[in-house]
Amino acid sequence: MASSNSNISYVDFSGLGLQIEDVSQADPNQVQNIVEELRTAFTTVGFVYLKNYGIPPEEITMALDVSRRFFTLPESVKRKVKRPDDGNSGYVCIGLESFNKDRPSDLREAYNITPCERSAMIMPDDDLPEFRETIMALYDNCKKLSMRVLYALAMALKLEDLTFFEKNHQYIGCGPNQTTLRTLYYPPIKNAEEVMPNQVRCGEHSDYGTITLLWQDDCGGLEVMNRHGNYVAAEPMKDAVLVNIADLLQFWTSDELISAKHRVMIPAAELRQRRIRQSLAFFVHPDDDTLVTPLNGSIKHEPITALQHLLNRFSETY
Ligand SMILES: O=C(O)CCC(=O)C(=O)O
Numbered sequence: 001m002a003s004s005n006s007n008i009s010y011v012d013f014s015g016l017g018l019q020i021e022d023v024s025q026a027d028p029n030q031v032q033n034i035v036e037e038l039r040t041a042f043t044t045v046g047f048v049y050l051k052n053y054g055i056p057p058e059e060i061t062m063a064l065d066v067s068r069r070f071f072t073l074p075e076s077v078k079r080k081v082k083r084p085d086d087g088n089s090g091y092v093c094i095g096l097e098s099f100n101k102d103r104p105s106d107l108r109e110a111y112n113i114t115p116c117e118r119s120a121m122i123m124p125d126d127d128l129p130e131f132r133e134t135i136m137a138l139y140d141n142c143k144k145l146s147m148r149v150l151y152a153l154a155m156a157l158k159l160e161d162l163t164f165f166e167k168n169h170q171y172i173g174c175g176p177n178q179t180t181l182r183t184l185y186y187p188p189i190k191n192a193e194e195v196m197p198n199q200v201r202c203g204e205h206s207d208y209g210t211i212t213l214l215w216q217d218d219c220g221g222l223e224v225m226n227r228h229g230n231y232v233a234a235e236p237m238k239d240a241v242l243v244n245i246a247d248l249l250q251f252w253t254s255d256e257l258i259s260a261k262h263r264v265m266i267p268a269a270e271l272r273q274r275r276i277r278q279s280l281a282f283f284v285h286p287d288d289d290t291l292v293t294p295l296n297g298s299i300k301h302e303p304i305t306a307l308q309h310l311l312n313r314f315s316e317t318y
């Protein structure tokens, strides 16, 4: 059972947020505070809430709104833009994914946007013309914010080259790089009997790439594993973005930064309310051919390219 005290701390990111045009204009004291706070959070919990990060809240609301309009279209319309077997972009219907193979399939639908691939052109332009522009505007801002977080992490890790992550994430959204914005839709549970034993909205997993940005609506249900192996609620926080470390960054740092397991449960109240849950997740990946090798020379993890690691994980999920 998750307790309501999440231990996930809040970091005021205004010193490095997108309201600042260039990091060279940032106040070094403010930056140092952010770096220290991120370091503590990511070496202990693996998750942090950022506030004042500089993406207007309306952009998030608009992306959630247009997504809801997409997901409530008839299934036959949504299937016109379905994710192809040889690509990642497009609509993923319910029952296709299982993040924890010991459970039945996850109770959710998704729309993936991975702009570098040909299939990224799959957009519901005929049925929902405003989807493309709204979602792509958010993608661009997510990219910018991720690069600020990675810059702070390069400082936290005391890397000699503070542009290290910038150099191996240069193709986000424009070249050989699998960074993906997923708009997620957890349909209403109309009848508790529809849910199979042990079925959840999203099974236990860790994220695959470098970091993840996550916005959730106010429904709740997200839980994060703490150091004692217990799942603890990661409550929705208004106007905050949740940022977590994913597997490749844990490998890169020989487990110094924690890629914490997490899941989405069906809150008890939810079964009564029969409402939907929505979230937006931006999964950041290094450029495809980046060879991820522990930065401190440790042999704890086998070097692997970012793309191969992702393909391995996809084969476990679908
Ligand atoms: O929907 C959420 O709140 C989290 C989903 C998640 O963890 C994922 O898709 O990797």
Ligand SMILES: [Fe+2]
Binding pocket: 205, 206, 207, 262
């Ligand atoms: Fe996740």
